[in-house]
Amino acid sequence: MPSWRELKRFCERDGWELFKDTDHYFYRKIMADGSLKRTKVSKGTGEIPKWLWKDILKKQLQVDEAYFNKMI
Structure with missing residues (x-):
């Protein structure tokens, strides 16, 4: 699972x-x-909890994990 810091980096x-x-x-x-x-x-x-990460990825970011990982 990604960390909150990685989610911030993705957004930026x-x-x-x-x-x-x-x-x-x-x-x-x-x-x-x-x-x-x-x-x-x-x-x-720390890491984003798995259940919350799946929700953020699907409903908020609306990207797949491969795209997210490429951007961080």
């Missing part, structure tokens, strides 16, 4: 915009078709 390298920095990092990305993707990245350390 994949063109996501940091739009809020509080107790978490909040990123968004406007797609070519005008749709908006959003994700929240913990400032904590």
Whole structure:
């Protein structure tokens, strides 16, 4: 499982915009078709729990693991 730091790195390298920095990092990305993707990245350390990672990957990032791994 990736770490929260790797998720943050992915967002930065994949063109996501940091739009809020509080107790978490909040990123968004406007797609070519005008749709908006959003994700929240913990400032904590360690790995993202498996059940949560699968949800983030599918519902928020909307990419496959191969693409994610290529970008980090």
